[in-house]
Amino acid sequence: MTDKNALIQPDRGQQAIALHLVDKATLPDFLKGINAGQRASLVAQKFEGGGYEHAIVPDGDGWFAVAGVANVDDLSSWCMARLADVLPGGTYRRAGGEPGKALHGWITGQYRFDRYRKDATESEPRILLTKDVALIEPAIAEASAVLMVRDLVNTPAEDMGPAQLEAEARALAKTWHAEVHVVSGDALERDYPMVHAVGRAAARSHAPRLIELEWGDPKHPRVAIVGKGVCFDSGGLDIKPSSGMALMKKDMGGAAHALALAGLVMAMGLKVRLHVLLPAVENAISGHAFRPGDILRGRNGLSVEVTNTDAEGRLVLGDALVRASEMKPELVIDFATLTGAARVALGPDLPAMFARKDETANGLLVAGIERDDPCWRLPLFEGYREYLKSDVADLQNSPANGFAGASVAALFLDRFVGEGIDWAHFDTFAWRPAAKPGRPKGGDALGLRAAWGLLKARYG
Numbered sequence: 001m002t003d004k005n006a007l008i009q010p011d012r013g014q015q016a017i018a019l020h021l022v023d024k025a026t027l028p029d030f031l032k033g034i035n036a037g038q039r040a041s042l043v044a045q046k047f048e049g050g051g052y053e054h055a056i057v058p059d060g061d062g063w064f065a066v067a068g069v070a071n072v073d074d075l076s077s078w079c080m081a082r083l084a085d086v087l088p089g090g091t092y093r094r095a096g097g098e099p100g101k102a103l104h105g106w107i108t109g110q111y112r113f114d115r116y117r118k119d120a121t122e123s124e125p126r127i128l129l130t131k132d133v134a135l136i137e138p139a140i141a142e143a144s145a146v147l148m149v150r151d152l153v154n155t156p157a158e159d160m161g162p163a164q165l166e167a168e169a170r171a172l173a174k175t176w177h178a179e180v181h182v183v184s185g186d187a188l189e190r191d192y193p194m195v196h197a198v199g200r201a202a203a204r205s206h207a208p209r210l211i212e213l214e215w216g217d218p219k220h221p222r223v224a225i226v227g228k229g230v231c232f233d234s235g236g237l238d239i240k241p242s243s244g245m246a247l248m249k250k251d252m253g254g255a256a257h258a259l260a261l262a263g264l265v266m267a268m269g270l271k272v273r274l275h276v277l278l279p280a281v282e283n284a285i286s287g288h289a290f291r292p293g294d295i296l297r298g299r300n301g302l303s304v305e306v307t308n309t310d311a312e313g314r315l316v317l318g319d320a321l322v323r324a325s326e327m328k329p330e331l332v333i334d335f336a337t338l339t340g341a342a343r344v345a346l347g348p349d350l351p352a353m354f355a356r357k358d359e360t361a362n363g364l365l366v367a368g369i370e371r372d373d374p375c376w377r378l379p380l381f382e383g384y385r386e387y388l389k390s391d392v393a394d395l396q397n398s399p400a401n402g403f404a405g406a407s408v409a410a411l412f413l414d415r416f417v418g419e420g421i422d423w424a425h426f427d428t429f430a431w432r433p434a435a436k437p438g439r440p441k442g443g444d445a446l447g448l449r450a451a452w453g454l455l456k457a458r459y460g
């Protein structure tokens with residue numbers, strides 16, 4: 001992909017191709033301002049001003065582009081994304097206004113994942129100019145975070161195992177002068193027993209680990225970001241069918257979100273003491289695999305009856321959330337590709353969000369709407385805690401009744417978050433099954449920008 005940092009540039013009056021944005025209401029007046037030949041060109045291209053429609057119109061020795069949007073007075077992040085994909089390479093300027101929020105889609109619309117393609121070719125970039133110079137850096141930073149999630153999730157498990165997640169964390173730490181600490185081997189078995197149990201069946205090259213990154217002034221409010229890093233999920237001994245395993249390279253999508261959000265926090269210099277925790281494992285099958293019926297002891301001493309080895313994400317997150325809580329953070333946010341129940345309830349585009357505090361939940365909902373990254377709050381309903389009861393342990397990891405699966409999984413995690421801590425949990429898909437403008441099929445960030453909006457509002 002072309003350098004994303006070059007796709008948005010300050011408008012200093014340089015030569016550029018004009019982009020005219022219209023909607024159904026403003027199209028008639030626009031047509032009055034162009035000549036008969038240009039109107040005929042629009043008719044020939046069947047341009048009617050609908051969203052994502054575009055046309056190229058001759059203008060003397062050159063040309064300009066016309067694009068339809070839903071509302072010219074309220075541009076979305078994605079309204080110009082298709083233009084960034086389909087227009088010829090070159091430099092563009094919006095006529096009669098600024099792109100505003102559409103800067104995000106302009107960058108993400110030019111994303112390509114071609115790491116494994118022999119025939120990959122570099123296309124000429126589409127550069128967009130803006131006079132809102134103050135928007136350039138944050139737009140590039142947010143888009144870069146989204147593209148990082150896409151790259152990490154799209155990379156197959158053989159090349160994105162626990163060791164590679166560690167390498168990504170170390171590279172990020174090097175860029176922003178953060179500290180990384182990794183627990184593995186015997187120390188992991190002793191201090192993070194559920195992380196170790198889930199990951200112990202993997203090959204040595206994909207050995208489990210708990211990755212921690214810390215950054216920022218210790219005097220600033222402590223914020224923890226936790227991400228589920230199951231780099232591949234076979235389902236363990238409760239093995240998934242082949243159709244269920246097809247996308248399981250994306251089961252580390254929570255860790256990808258956590259790393260990307262951390263990079264955004266550091267790049268924008270947020271005044272927090274950042275603590276990132278990634279329990280990184282492969283849920284594999286071998287003679288060392290943990291078993292249904294096993295009773296695991298979490299880092300906080302709670303015993304967990306394993307009723308399903310395919311409900312492993314909540315186990316590794318449990319230990320990481322205990323560790324995060326020990327440091328007395330002001331806020332904890334976790335991301336996880338946790339339950340199919342969340343997808344049944346909300347579909348692939350809308351991450352389920354849970355929060356202990358209404359203020360935090362409302363902040364995430366508002367930030368998501370502002371950034372065209374919506375989420376939907378589901379309940380931490382006290383009445384469902386009884387579903388986690390076990391006959392032989394403090395709780396079980398996967399109730400058999402199948403009811404309220406996303407809420408019950410969140411309630412499980414809640415048992416591992418310190419009392420009184422402000423905590424929000426995203427059950428996200430991290431995948432886009434069908435392409436949309438600016439959002440190709442494949443790995444994607446869902447809930448990331450909403451979380452960033454909350455953090456920026458609180459600590460920016």
